[in-house]
Amino acid sequence: MSEPSTEKPPGAQLTGWLASLVRSHNTGALAALRRPEPPIRTEAHFKAASFAPAEEDEPYYQLTAFLFARYHAGAATPRLGFGDMGAALRRVGNGATRGPENPGVKRLLTRITASREVPARHLQHAVDRARSHNSAPPAWDLLPEDLARWKQRGRPVADAWGRSFYTPNYSNRNSS
Helix, strand or coil: CCCCCCCCCHHHHHHHHHHHHHHCCCHHHHHHHCCCCCCCCCHHHHHHHHCCCCHHHHHHHHHHHHHHHHHCCCCCCCCCCCCCHHHHHHCCEECCEEHHHCHHHHHHHHHHHHCCCCCHHHHHHHHHHHHHCCCCCCCCCCHHHHHHCCCCCCCHHHHHHHHHHHCCCCCCCCCC
16 A cells, blocks of 8 residues: 655646745746746746656646746735635625626726637736735645646636636635
């Protein structure tokens, strides 16, 4: 019988490394990661990609690092987030116009979930919105896995994000 693995999942490892950049005030690496498609990839880009369990998953880990770095621009303390992107968008807004009650946030979620390809630009807007409203981000450790599964038949990730956004007490693997 083999011993249970004590190694953290790849998304958690990526998140730990990204959080360490914020804690150590490594502004150079974070600034590099905030450039979505730099002409020359930096050490930070290669490091973010190295957490991916397979080469085809590297873009999702780099996109997660980009979104994390955007959310944490100027931050002194990392916010690890919770729930999926739908849950994060549900928290965006002010007072009574939060989540589904906020027309702009509702349109953004619709654009995200309608996309057949990974909606990188819309995700950037979602993270920027969460940051500007000082609301909790999505669980960074789950995001790369969700992005890697984005194009699965039946669109389970987009549907889960929609349920998280519209259903007040929706609970699945991403919320805890």
